Amino acid sequence: MSAPYETTLPRLLLDNCRRRPGRTALREKSYGIWQPFTYRQYLDITAEFAAGLRALGLGRGDVVVIIGDNRPEWLWAQLAIQGLGGVSLGLYQDSPGEEIGYVFELSGARLVVAEDQEQVDKILSIRGSLPLLEHIVYHDPKGLVGYDAPGLKSFDDVRALGRDRASEFEAWVDAVSPDDTALIATTSGSTGRPKLAMLSHRNLLSMAWNLGLSDPKRETDEFVSFLPLAWMGEQMMAVSSALLFGFCVNFPEEPDTVQENIREIGPHLIFSPPRVWENMAAKVRVRIMETTRFKRFLFNLCMPVGMRYAGAVLRGETPSMGLRLANRLADWGLFRALRDRLGFTRVRSASTGGAPLGPDTFTFFHALGVNLKQIYGQTEIAGISCIHRDGAVSFDTVGEPISETEIRISEEGEILSRSPAVFQGYLGNDAATAETVTDGWLHSGDAGYFKDNGQLVIIDRLSDVMTTAAGVRFSPQFIENKIKFSTYVQEAVVLGHGRDFIAAVVCLDGDIAGRWAEAKGLTYTTYQDLASRPELYDLIEAEIRGINQALQPGTEVRRFALLFKELDADDGELTRTRKIRRKVIGERYAELIAALYDGTDATDLCIAITYQDGSRREMTGSICIRDVGRA
Secondary structure, three states, X not given: OOOOOOOOHHHHHHHHHHHOOXXXXXXXXXXXXXXXXXXXXXXXXXXXXXXXHHHOOOOOOOEEEEEOOOXXXXXXXXXXXXXXXOEEEEEOOOOOHHHHHHHHHHHOOOEEEEOOHHHHHHHHHOHHHOOOOOEEEEOOOOOOOOOOOOOEEEHHHHHHHHHHHHHHHHHHHHOOOOOOEEEEEEOOOOOOOOOEEEEEHHHHHHHHHHHHHHOOOOOOOEEEOOOOOOOHHHHHHHHHHHHHHOOEEEEOOOHHHHHHHXXXXXXXXXXXXXXXXXXXXXXXXXXXXXXXXXXXXXXXXXXXXXXHHHHHHHOOOOXXXXXXXXXXXXXXXXXXXHHHHHOOOOOOEEEEOOOOOOHHHHHHHHHOOOOEEEEEOOHHHOOOOEEOOOOOOOOOOOOEEOOOOEEEEOOOOEEEEXXXXXXXXXXXXXXXXXXXXXXXXXXXXXXXXXXXXXXXXXXXXXXXXXXXXXXXXXXXXXXXXHHHOOOOEEEEEEEOOOOOOEEEEEEEOHHHHHHHHHHOOOOOOOHHHHHHOHHHXXXXXXXXXXXXXXXXXXXXXXXXXXXXXXXXXXXXXXXXXXXXXXXXXXXXXXXXXXXXXXXXOEEEEEEEEEOOXXXXXXEEEEEEEEEOOOO
């Protein structure tokens, strides 16, 4: 008997339509109203678009690039090209023109589905360097009525081209094999330019099936898709798992309405990277700062109880009778209302992955009563290799391997994985593929170890584990997560390899730190001005002093500086999934890093910043450096 994942994504769409044609498969909020799409409509639109693509000359092996926000059109386009035996390649909506051009050149894509005028303009601006690009398809016509570019077509026009042949879609799908390449995903590119990872239908669906065995999904579940569909984690949920288990995928009206739309839907499944959970925790604390005195008193009374209770459970201890009673009262008085405000009333499965989540943030959500789990994996293994099981959640591990996944630790301490989900290789880069996969084992580049209970602990990137001049080994990521738990901090970069002590470059959360400054009666004009205020330095120094008390001796942060700009993916400082590019930071801020270690109390810095449209300008300013006093 074949495994349930021995199929393809478009075949699952056909099967779902056959079994439950009238059931809601997708839902999008538009003009203030949730618009549902049944499986029959999902299939009909996909089939028409596929036939339209075929009429334009696309088919087996062709790559179609998709770029834009989360919309049903992304899924329709993706399933359409995959139904023809082609390959979809998603790009982050904020990808700059240079990166887009590089991906087109490497993939040989002849057609792009671009959401709106912004994305169309981006493609048209670099079209002269894309000789293979024939067609640009858009689905939001606002602002595009007067455009007259060769090959520019609306999504509906392509559907109309194929309407007469849509009935042939099933025959085309029958010719697609589970081992055909279904998807090309850009890697995070934390060590350089993104690579293009090729994944088959079998890769994607074996991962979704085996994850579902450890973290069950139901066809009655609701899921809100708001993270970029170019990210493997969102593909895992909104496409692979949704088609395999049959749950409904909801698309918010706008990025700014996500939290409101989540509350309206009340999803059963939530999956987000750490930055989303960190932002949610920070917003809760900001709202408490701005609420009434009584509510602030209630939060300050109940939150420590929840943190103590969650901490005990996460450590595997049995909370005392008194603590259990106090936590139940805290839940009744505060946490239940907070879960409702966040849209988490019905959440059954909440998980985070893509990067480590700090233990403080992790414990915070467990204190609220959210059963948050960590997962571990990477794009090259279709997203997931480990997850916590219910009743065995721990903030310092990422759980156990899912079914059909083997994990071992190499002599160098690197995490190696093997499973049916291991990718097919990097497009056009055989050398990188050979370095990444050896005898079927995927080299993660991460350092880790197994605890006695069989759960995996991630230390850091193997290349990022640092040692001070005194020989003290430390994980910069662990300390950065501690710093980022502060309400006022958006990002932090920890330094210290080969140095006498550890230092940090800190980026403020401009919105939250700005509100704090306004509450204190402090005036400022720009983010740069805010980051230079001595009062903000005092605030962050106090935060770091508190963090230092929980760090191992020799790993305390001794000096820090507040950067006058936020770290940005457009400047190459972060990946699109907001992982730090340490090499870029080291080169770009070499003068500032030198000043952190030469004893000076200020330094002048001049750097070039890049906007999404590719324009650049210089930014200059003086940055203060502060020693961290003893607590």
